[in-house]
Amino acid sequence: SSVLTQPPSVSVAPGQMAKITCEGTGIGRKSVHWYQQRPGQAPVMVLYDDSDRPSGITDRISGFNSGNVATLTISRAEAGDEADYYCQVWDSSNDHRGVFGGGTKLTVL
Amino acid sequence: EVQLVQSAGEVKKPGQSLLISCRTSGYDFTNYWISWVRQVPGKGLEWLGIIFPGDSDTRYSPSFQGQVTFSADKSNSTAYLQLSRLKASDTAIFYCARHKVDADDALDIWGQGTMVTVSS
Numbered sequence: 001s002s003v004l005t006q007p008p009s010v011s012v013a014p015g016q017m018a019k020i021t022c023e024g025t026g027i028g029r030k031s032v033h034w035y036q037q038r039p040g041q042a043p044v045m046v047l048y049d050d051s052d053r054p055s056g057i058t059d060r061i062s063g064f065n066s067g068n069v070a071t072l073t074i075s076r077a078e079a080g081d082e083a084d085y086y087c088q089v090w091d092s093s094n095d096h097r098g099v100f101g102g103g104t105k106l107t108v109l
Numbered sequence: 110e111v112q113l114v115q116s117a118g119e120v121k122k123p124g125q126s127l128l129i130s131c132r133t134s135g136y137d138f139t140n141y142w143i144s145w146v147r148q149v150p151g152k153g154l155e156w157l158g159i160i161f162p163g164d165s166d167t168r169y170s171p172s173f174q175g176q177v178t179f180s181a182d183k184s185n186s187t188a189y190l191q192l193s194r195l196k197a198s199d200t201a202i203f204y205c206a207r208h209k210v211d212a213d214d215a216l217d218i219w220g221q222g223t224m225v226t227v228s229s
Contacts (some may be wrong), residue, residue, distance in 0.1 A: 033215035035154075042204055042222050043146075043154065048215035086154050090213040096168055098144060098156030 002091040004101035011107045012077045020104045022070040022087030030089045032070040034063060038083045047072060082108045111135040111218050113205050118224035121195050129223045131188040131205030138186035139163040142208035144216055145190050149201045159212060160188060195227045
């Protein structure tokens with residue numbers, strides 16, 4: 001079954017680039033979805049199918065997935081990007097089970 | 110506009126049961142899967158399972174099988190999560206979320222969450 005590992009925290013200076021990783025065996029063969037959760041709010045989908053952005057999501061957010069690592073990248077970080085980010089896949093080998101990464105808290109210093 | 114509006118938070122005693130509702134609007138309720146997700150305060154997201162309201166096809170996470178029950182009422186476009194035999198460790202925020210298209214798609218629209226507090 002899938003296990004997704006994210007770093008607990010990532011820090012970035014305003015205007016710089018932040019990368020949040022999501023590691024899992026063979027994750028490159030799956031579609032990875034990413035969610036942003038600001039404090040006190042419900043999660044919001046920011047990327048789907050590895051790198052597609054839903055309408056309304058800033059193009060400063062991008063994604064890549066290959067091998068055993070998926071990455072969410074935020075360019076030109078802003079204070080408003082400070083949030084928890086979760087990766088997620090579907091594990092079809094286990095009767096279609098949803099799997100979330102542990103989440104990464106992004107701090108914009 | 111697609112919306113998922115959940116019932117208000119509740120305080121329950123250990124051993125009690127609870128039904129959380131997720132009222133949907135703005136799309137065809139019967140044609141989109143809905144997932145339920147739990148978040149213990151200060152912790153990450155945990156997937157509870159999915160339901161397809163069109164035929165009530167339901168799949169539960171092995172970690173929560175027997176503790177939760179999903180249902181859907183097509184007459185009012187509402188999905189439900191029943192929690193049984195509540196324990197203090199069930200204190201959490203519960204979210205419903207619509208799948209973008211298929212069962213293996215991203216969760217594109219989320220409810221606002223329902224806070225459940227279990228305390229004697």
